[in-house]
Amino acid sequence: MMFKDQAKIYVKGGDGGNGVVAFRREKYVPRGGPAGGSGGKGGDVYLVASPRHNTLAHFAYKVHFKAERGKHGSGSNKQGARGKDIEVPVPPGTEVYDADTGEFLGELLQPGERLLVARGGRGGRGNYAFRSSTNQAPRIAEKGEPGEERWLRLELKIIADIGIIGVPNAGKSTLLARVTRAKPKVADYPFTTIAPNLGVAIVDDQDVVLADIPGLIEGAHKGVGLGDDFLRHIERTRVLIHMLNGLSPDPIGDFEAINQELSLFNPELAERPQVVAFNKMDIPEVQERWPEVEAKLKQMDIEAIPISAVTGENVQALLRKAVAILNALPPIERKKALPIIVPDDEDAFTIEKTSEGWIVRGKRIERAAAMTNWDYYEAALRFHRIMEAMGIAQALVEAGVQEGDTVIIGNVVLEWRDDFYYD
Ligand SMILES: Nc1nc2c(ncn2[C@@H]2O[C@H](COP(=O)(O)OP(=O)(O)OP(=O)(O)O)[C@@H](O)[C@H]2O)c(=O)[nH]1
Ligand SMILES: [Mg+2]
Structure with missing residues (x-):
């Protein structure tokens, strides 16, 4: 299945159940008091970080997620049942945005973490809830509040302690397969890896998550090769192993080109700590080239480690060096996530005169x-x-509404009457 690291989905909380108008019926009591129950609250929609998912690919076919509506109230002041919540699984490392406003809503990092993305509507009140000293037999009930609905943009950024980057064919997947139980595809052609692979290596009793990032080439930040999607994953790795292909015509040129791509994509990426590895040292020609490459890198103040991902030579030393850097880093700061959606000014409204009538807009109204x-x-x-x-x-009235004019509020169309007074 194609890797997918962005998805757009629609979520809707369940509508609240309707309240009802009902009166008690008892023997010998000709007309009982109000007894209409309120509707139940609609279910909420949560996103939950599921360790069983690595990609957003499951959203290619299903994009609509609606929670159950609340049940309607009934007589004898019976409250309707609450609608069931639903949980939509997303891979850990998913960032959530409102697709229309672009607002950042939160991110799901740890397996099991939940984020409320669409609240269910309140249940409408039944007439029992409307009784008062002045109105003991109210004939009024509310409909349930519609559930919150919105389009979400999900963006997956894998989270790994160490990202393995380098040109295509450098041997990144080979290294991942060598040090973890992951079984990435390895092949002698570029762009074998099209989606990041994750694996866990144990380095001196410490679990370290490694990500094998698809090969990068010049122009990647503009979408050349496999595009800039994967540069985004690198943002969520903390230390980089930059792998040079010992068989490349110009390993140092490759190295500089990739660093250039990183900084063009996001200057912060250029600051990410790197451990440089020179791979394929099991091949005699590569061994012969090593002193020259080593010297050039030294001039750039870089201490590279010669390795063979195939034989495992020096691979533990490479990992230890990366883990030592990792352990010296400050803890990850989380993006500020709003635990619950804060509505904007609910009471605000606007009035617009159109050929269809007066349109009143506002969340609360x-x-x-x-x-x-x-x-x-x-x-x-x-x-x-x-x-x-x-x-x-x-x-x-100030805007000039006239008797008989149409007033549209949401889905409701009303006729304006000047004499619509009460009491
Ligand atoms: N001799 C030798 N060959 C290696 C070594 N590491 C990788 N290779 C070979 O190099 C080729 C590319 O290896 P991959 O691990 O697929 O390279 P990659 O960097 O993941 O490549 P992309 O996924 O295309 O970016 C394969 O034929 C590997 O067998 C090594 O240490 N020594
Ligand atoms: Mg690969």
């Missing part, structure tokens, strides 16, 4: 409109009160 059960006159009155309390009715 649209939600109130969606939750109003227009079958009940009292509910319509209550909505009108909300319009007044929020200053929307007055704003419409």
Whole structure:
């Protein structure tokens, strides 16, 4: 399956269940009190970091995730059941953004970590909840609040302690296979590796996660070769093993070209600590070249280690050096993640005059409109009160709304009446 390190998915919390209007029926009591139960809350949608997933490929076919809606309330003041939450598995190392606004919502690093991405709607209140000293038999109930919905952009950045980088064919996958139980494909042609492979090496009793990154070539930061996707993975590795191909016509030129690509992609990457390895030392011609390469690197202040990924020569020394650097680094700082989505100013609204009518937009008023059960006159009155309390009715009058005009709020279309007063 093709590697996929970005995905766009749609998530929607369950709608809240509707509240109902009902009255108690008892023997000898001609007209009982209000007994309409409230609807249950809709289920929430969570993303959860699953160690069984390494890629976002499973989102190629399924992109819609909806939690269950809350059950409706019923008579005898029975509350509707809560809708079930759903958990959408993502690989550890997934960053989550709102696809429309670009806002960073959080990242999932440790297996089992959860992030709330779409809240279920509140259940609508039944008439029992509306009873008061002045209205003991309310004929009003709310509809459930619609669940939160949004498109998310997921971006996978694998997290590894050590990233193995280098030109195609340098022997990166061979090294990973040598020191971990990973079984990456190894072949004598460039771009064998098209997706990063992860493995765990044990170095002096310490577990170290290694990532074998696909080969990089000049222009990679502009998308040449396998593109810039994989440069992003390098951002999430802490130490780099930069592998030189002992058989390359110009190993030092390769080395400089790749470092150039890293810094063009992200200047911070050029600062990432590197341990340089010169590979394929089991081949006599490569051994012959080594002194010259070693000297040139020394001039650049670089202490390279000659290795053979095939025989394992010097491989432990290479890993030890990388792990020593790793252990000296400060702990990873997490990106600031919002644990819960903070809505923007809920009460804000706008009014626009269009050929179809007056369009009122605003989070709170649209939600109130969606939750109003227009079958009940009292509910319509209550909505009108909300319009007044929020200053929307007055704003419409000031804007010039006329008797009979159409007013559109979310999915609700109303006819404006000047005499819609109450009490
Ligand atoms: N003789 C010898 N051959 C090696 C050594 N390491 C890798 N090779 C060979 O070099 C070729 C490329 O090895 P890979 O491990 O696939 O190289 P890679 O860097 O992962 O290549 P890409 O995935 O294409 O970027 C294969 O034919 C390997 O057998 C080594 O230490 N000695
Ligand atoms: Mg490879």
